[in-house]
Amino acid sequence: MEILKNTKIDFMGKMYYALAITAVLSAIGLLTVVQISRGTANLGIDFAGGTAVQIKFNQRVPLQDVRHALTQGGITDFELQDLPGENKVLINAKKGEAHIGDLSKKMISALSQKYSESSMVVDSSTEIGPKVGKKLRTDALWAVIAAIIGILIYITFRFQFRFGIGATVATFHDVLAVLAVFYMLGKEINLIIVSALLMIAGYSLTDTVVVFDRIRENLKTRLKKSTVEVINESINEVLSRTLITSLTTFFSAAALFMFGGEVIHDFAFAIMLGIIVGTYSSIFVASPIVLLLGKDKVLAKK
Amino acid sequence: MLSIIFYLPSTHLKSSLPDWLQKYGMVLGLDLQGGVHLVYEVDGDKAVDITIERIAASITNTFNDKKIEARAEKKGADIIVSPDNDMVKKTISEQFPNLSLDSTSEGRIVYKLDDKEIKRIKDSSIDQALETIRNRVDEFGVAEPTIHTQSGNEIVIQLPGIKDTKRAIDLVGKTAILEFKLLDDESPVAAQLPGSILPSEAPKIMEQFGAQIPEGDELLFGRNLNKETGVETLTVYLMKKQSLLTGEFLTEARVNIDQRYNEPYVSITFDATGARLFEQLTANNVKKRLAIILDNNVYSAPVIQEKIGGGNAQISGSFGMQEAKDLAIVLRSGSLPAPLKMLQNVTVGPSLGRDSINAGVKAGIVAALLVIVFMIVYYKVSGLIADFAMVLNILYLVGVLSAVGATLTLPGIAGIILAIGMAVDSNVLMFERMREELRLGKTPRAAIDSGYDKAFWTIFDSHVTTLIVAIVLFQFGTGPIKGFAVTLGVGVFINLFTALIGTKTVFDVISSRTEMKKLSI
Numbered sequence: 090m091e092i093l094k095n096t097k098i099d100f101m102g103k104m105y106y107a108l109a110i111t112a113v114l115s116a117i118g119l120l121t122v123v124q125i126s127r128g129t130a131n132l133g134i135d136f137a138g139g140t141a142v143q144i145k146f147n148q149r150v151p152l153q154d155v156r157h158a159l160t161q162g163g164i165t166d167f168e169l170q171d172l173p174g175e176n177k178v179l180i181n182a183k184k185g186e187a188h189i190g191d192l193s194k195k196m197i198s199a200l201s202q203k204y205s206e207s208s209m210v211v212d213s214s215t216e217i218g219p220k221v222g223k224k225l226r227t228d229a230l231w232a233v234i235a236a237i238i239g240i241l242i243y244i245t246f247r248f249q250f251r252f253g254i255g256a257t258v259a260t261f262h263d264v265l266a267v268l269a270v271f272y273m274l275g276k277e278i279n280l281i282i283v284s285a286l287l288m289i290a291g292y293s294l295t296d297t298v299v300v301f302d303r304i305r306e307n308l309k310t311r312l313k314k315s316t317v318e319v320i321n322e323s324i325n326e327v328l329s330r331t332l333i334t335s336l337t338t339f340f341s342a343a344a345l346f347m348f349g350g351e352v353i354h355d356f357a358f359a360i361m362l363g364i365i366v367g368t369y370s371s372i373f374v375a376s377p378i379v380l381l382l383g384k385d386k387v388l389a390k391k
Numbered sequence: 392m393l394s395i396i397f398y399l400p401s402t403h404l405k406s407s408l409p410d411w412l413q414k415y416g417m418v419l420g421l422d423l424q425g426g427v428h429l430v431y432e433v434d435g436d437k438a439v440d441i442t443i444e445r446i447a448a449s450i451t452n453t454f455n456d457k458k459i460e461a462r463a464e465k466k467g468a469d470i471i472v473s474p475d476n477d478m479v480k481k482t483i484s485e486q487f488p489n490l491s492l493d494s495t496s497e498g499r500i501v502y503k504l505d506d507k508e509i510k511r512i513k514d515s516s517i518d519q520a521l522e523t524i525r526n527r528v529d530e531f532g533v534a535e536p537t538i539h540t541q542s543g544n545e546i547v548i549q550l551p552g553i554k555d556t557k558r559a560i561d562l563v564g565k566t567a568i569l570e571f572k573l574l575d576d577e578s579p580v581a582a583q584l585p586g587s588i589l590p591s592e593a594p595k596i597m598e599q600f601g602a603q604i605p606e607g608d609e610l611l612f613g614r615n616l617n618k619e620t621g622v623e624t625l626t627v628y629l630m631k632k633q634s635l636l637t638g639e640f641l642t643e644a645r646v647n648i649d650q651r652y653n654e655p656y657v658s659i660t661f662d663a664t665g666a667r668l669f670e671q672l673t674a675n676n677v678k679k680r681l682a683i684i685l686d687n688n689v690y691s692a693p694v695i696q697e698k699i700g701g702g703n704a705q706i707s708g709s710f711g712m713q714e715a716k717d718l719a720i721v722l723r724s725g726s727l728p729a730p731l732k733m734l735q736n737v738t739v740g741p742s743l744g745r746d747s748i749n750a751g752v753k754a755g756i757v758a759a760l761l762v763i764v765f766m767i768v769y770y771k772v773s774g775l776i777a778d779f780a781m782v783l784n785i786l787y788l789v790g791v792l793s794a795v796g797a798t799l800t801l802p803g804i805a806g807i808i809l810a811i812g813m814a815v816d817s818n819v820l821m822f823e824r825m826r827e828e829l830r831l832g833k834t835p836r837a838a839i840d841s842g843y844d845k846a847f848w849t850i851f852d853s854h855v856t857t858l859i860v861a862i863v864l865f866q867f868g869t870g871p872i873k874g875f876a877v878t879l880g881v882g883v884f885i886n887l888f889t890a891l892i893g894t895k896t897v898f899d900v901i902s903s904r905t906e907m908k909k910l911s912i
Binding site: 292 | 739755855857876
């Protein structure tokens with residue numbers, strides 16, 4: 090079976106539309122980064138500091154009952170999240186408590202006033218002080234920067250510098266785009282999402298490398314054609330592969346998204362988004378940049 | 392084959408395996424088997440504070456021993472000694488060489504601790520806290536605890552698999568400074584104090600009597616729990632600030648049962664110095680009340696009936712058996728040099744881990760089925776070969792992780808499942824190349840060879856970039872993320888191996904046995 094055969098799509102002709110979309114997504118992504126550093130985005134408690142308690146009930150429990158029990162226990166400033174299908178409730182309090190260790194205890198004892206010991210189990214409780222949150226935030230930022238620098242160095246070493254730039258911009262774009270979607274959907278950005286972002290960076294790059302490899306190979310052999318033509322042909326040639334592997338990895342991520350449990354749910358969602366933008370960016374971000382940065386002959390030489 | 396053997400210890404078959412094999416197998420991370428992950432900060436300044444307090448007390452004791460009419464008191468970071476005379480100065484410079492004279496005024500001498508000494512106290516407070524926590528965790532009995540320091544003054548404690556997390560946290564974090572102080576019942580303020588109050592009233596009492604407290608005295612509270620009603624009350628005590636004896640002279644702490652009331656109490660034994668101090672202190676203060684204080688909570692304040700020799704004392708209070716046992720543990724393991732400040736507390740119950748593993752297995756099976764079916768539909772026999780390589784890939788991955796005893800975390804499981812989808816990537820690259828070569832009119836045999844050759848560097852490059860990400864994640868990540876990095880990194884090598892060598896071999900074998908006319912791709 091073959092889905093795509095001998096396609097002849099003029100990808101580079103559409104590059105200005107694509108660059109516009111890219112610019113918008115990246116801008117929102119950058120805005121998200123700014124919001125994160127200001128601490129106003131929806132950060133997980135591992136970055137913001139705070140308390141999270143996850144309770145598993147033996148039956149479905151209305152959220153307002155849980156809210157009522159907590160308020161009666163003297164707890165204010167918290168958010169409740171229902172994990173339907175599993176009878177689980179997540180209590181989040183994003184406040185940098187000066188004294189850690191009390192709030193989760195208070196929450197649990199407030200709930201045990203209302204619910205008997207046999208009807209609820211404390212799945213997990215996490216309390217993170219503001220100092221740790223800040224450290225994790227800086228660590229995560231450095232991780233993303235280190236990964237991108239490492240990638241830039243390797244691609245520059247294997248290809249030309251302009252390919253390196255193209256790949257890095259594309260990778261950056263993907264990370265920013267996924268962040269942007271998370272921000273717009275109001276989804277929580279936490280440590281696991283950052284590892285998903287790094288994973289996306291790696292995946293997107295793999296995809297970009299495959300396209301670049303073909304461009305480089307064809308630039309060497311098809312000297313008579315213009316760079317635009319060569320890039321278009323190359324993308325068309327690898328299009329089938331790009332879509333197929335995106336699809337199989339997407340299957341895995343989708344399986345995780347549906348069956349992997351609540352902790353991994355958003356992680357899988359980020360990966361799914363990443364696969365889509367990663368595939369898009371190899372074609373519509375990385376390649377146009379190579380084209381814009383290079384004059385025909387110079388590119389063809391190496 | 393080897394992979395399966397090494398994986399076996401990770402399963403529930405473990406106990407029936409030979410010994411040499413049992414030491415292999417993946418370790419479940421905290422997020423999968425439950426447990427606690429704690430990060431504490433050791434307050435070095437507080438440790439210095441406590442040391443200064445102790446030195447001041449020890450100076451006064453020395454003066455008493457030598458029958459010198461003088462006293463020392465801690466004020467901020469200074470020790471103030473009065474009166475100012477040569478005898479006092481000489482005694483201090485001889486007995487306490489770590490103190491340096493700062494200034495003298497109005498008959499008072501101000502001493503300070505050397506900067507070098509302060510640094511030493513801070514440094515050693517971390518080592519001491521680490522040691523004490525290790526002792527406590529050992530006594531508590533945790534299978535494989537991890538206890539280490541991080542970024543200078545932080546202590547990380549991981550206790551996987553423990554059920555009673557609350558108890559463990561109480562035990563680890565208790566400062567456990569045991570002090571004996573005399574009650575100041577002679578002061579008129581003592582008579583005005585209410586007998587027992589509710590915990591919420593404590594700040595009010597502090598405010599009400601704050602100004603009247605005689606110099607050198609302090610107010611402390613004792614917690615009482617009424618077992619029938621569950622109501623907690625506080626008893627208010629006025630006592631001399633100076634602690635006459637501390638837990639540092641303790642050699643043993645054991646739980647005993649009071650025969651009369653059938654209540655547990657902790658009996659403690661002092662070393663020779665402690666026993667001498669205790670005998671002295673009881674002899675000098677007969678008929679006065681002596682408070683036994685742990686971390687500023689008064690456990691009891693019995694009247695001293697007579698001089699007590701032999702260095703034995705009892706701590707009784709209204710506590711249950713468990714509490715008494717834990718009290719004995721913290722007393723035996725010694726006090727922490729300073730209170731610990733909790734920075735992070737991640738507690739995972741055992742049921743969450745089980746749920747996560749089940750969910751992970753389910754997702755893995757679904758992912759594998761989807762990929763297998765898709766590959767066969769799209770690439771026919773070649774797809775089957777790729778599927779075979781993928782299964783091998785996952786098997787090797789699990790095998791290698793087991794053989795090196797890697798820690799499996801929830802993101803790690805996610806990494807394995809994503810590897811299912813990505814494992815076929817290399818094969819897809821080759822197959823697409825082969826299809827192109829076939830379209831150019833090459834024979835199947837030639838198409839396979841040139842497909843492999845041309846795809847090689849692409850595959851190599853894409854793996855190196857993933858490896859870079861894995862290394863970064865490993866470097867920066869904590870706990871669960873590290874687990875993800877390990878699966879990702881190991882996955883890269885295995886994938887490279889199965890894709891470049893595994894699948895190729897299968898194609899070679901098939902094409903060498905039969906003269907291929909058509910490639911099923």
